[in-house]
Amino acid sequence: MEERTAGRLGRSLSVIGLGTWQLGADWGQVAEEDALAVLAAAVDSGVTFLDTADVYGDGRSERLIGAFLRGLGSARAGGIVVATKMGRRGPQDPAEFTLDNFRRWNDRSREFLGVETLDLVQLHCPPGAVFSSAAVYEALDALVAEKRTAAYGVSVETCAEALEAIARPHVASVQIIINPFRQKPLTEVLGAAREAGVAVIARVPLASGLLSGRYRHDTVFAPEDHRAYNRDGSSFDVGETFSGVDYDTGVEAAAEFAALAPEGATPAQTALRWVIQQPGVTTVIPGARNAGQARANSAAAALPALPEATLEAVRELYDRRIRPLVHHRW
Structure with a gap:
């Protein structure tokens, strides 16, 4: 599989x-045997990047x-490069x-992952004020100096947060929602990240499965699935569920998108x-609940470029159906 760096x-x-x-959680139950099979299928298909x-699941993943x-x-x-995140297990x-908290959170992740040094740790969509705090980045630099992590990045909700982080000299990666129903980062973030040498990790690429x-x-959806309980954003940012698109609108727009799929x-x-x-996307991180999905996702890397x-x-589909719902919000 093609590999990219920044x-x-x-x-x-x-x-x-x-x-x-x-x-880990929030997508219905996935048995341990099935989870291990997903990981094996992904790696056997050429995946070298795992994001957790x-x-x-409070550490299960x-x-x-x-x-x-x-x-x-x-x-x-x-x-294999493993990225984890920290900052959402306690008060926001x-x-x-x-x-001190970063050390404690990192030590827990290092224990669970079984490594001395994390490959990449990301702030996990923290409160907006965190992105502008010099003390936060100094603390992250200390984690690198102490070899608790080899590099650090951020996971963000908004393009403004991404740009704030990219401006910091040691931020190695930005994780942000990018998909055909969330296109603002294409013009707001990707160019700045590419110029700064910051990796872009595209998450929620299927709009929580809508684009399938x-x-x-x-x-x-099962009661424990966020696609059932977070459509109103009552548990976490609504943009994480169906990319913030109204579900019924999303179903109809997804049907139009499906008609654009090339043969095969x-x-x-x-x-x-x-x-x-x-241009500027380093990697995309779809989820998979079974080995077949993991293999099918990986196979997308070998498809010819879309014309x-x-x-x-x-x-055109985005501008007509989706832009008014999401573009101004994230």
């Missing part, structure tokens, strides 16, 4: 990675990844983002191909 990160990442929120967080890597052996596991108060084209107006590609693969074609006519059709 100057500040200093590591190559597979252009399609694996997001592992669903292996300390809050996913990190523990599963740690067990999986131990099973691979040191030689093979050494070629900027005063909580201190060096599998969902209907009457689809029922699924709508989900088309969405992933669209993301990795955007300009398709890219234009996606822009």
Whole structure:
């Protein structure tokens, strides 16, 4: 699989990675056996980048990844980059983002992942004030100096937060929602990140599954699935669920998007191909609940580039159906 890097990160990442929120919680139940099979299928398909967080299942996702890597052996596991996140297990108060807390959060993640030094740790969509705090970045620099982590980045909700972080000299990566239903980062963030040498990790690439084209107006999600309980943003930022798009509008727009898929590609693969074609994207991190989904996601990297006519059709769909709902918000 194609790999890309960015100057500040200093590591190559597979252009399609694996997001592992669903292996921890909030997407319905995923058995441990199935979770390990997803990880194996992704890595066997060429994935070298795994993204997790300390809050996913309160550490379950990190523990599963740690067990999986131990099973691979040191030689093979050494070629895989694992990014985790910190900052959402406690109060969302900027005063909580201190060096002492960072050390404590990092030590927990290092234990669960079974590593001395994290490859990459990211602030996990913290309160907006955190991004402008010089003390926060000094504390993150200390984690690198202490070899608790090799590099640090941020996961953000808004383009403004991304730009604030990119301006800091040691931020190695920015993780942000990018998909055919969330296009503002294409003009607001990608160019600035590319110029600064900051890796861009594109998350929620399928708009919580909408862009797979599998969902209907009457689809029922499990009660523990955020697509059931967070449509109003009552648990966390509503932009994380269906990219903030009204569900019924999203179903209809996704049907239009599905019609643009080229022969031999699924709508989900088309969405992933669209993301990795955007200049400045380093990697995209779709989730998968079973091994078949992981293999299908990875196969999108080998698809031919989407033609300009398709890219234009996606822009038109966004402008007509989606832009008024999301562009001004994130």
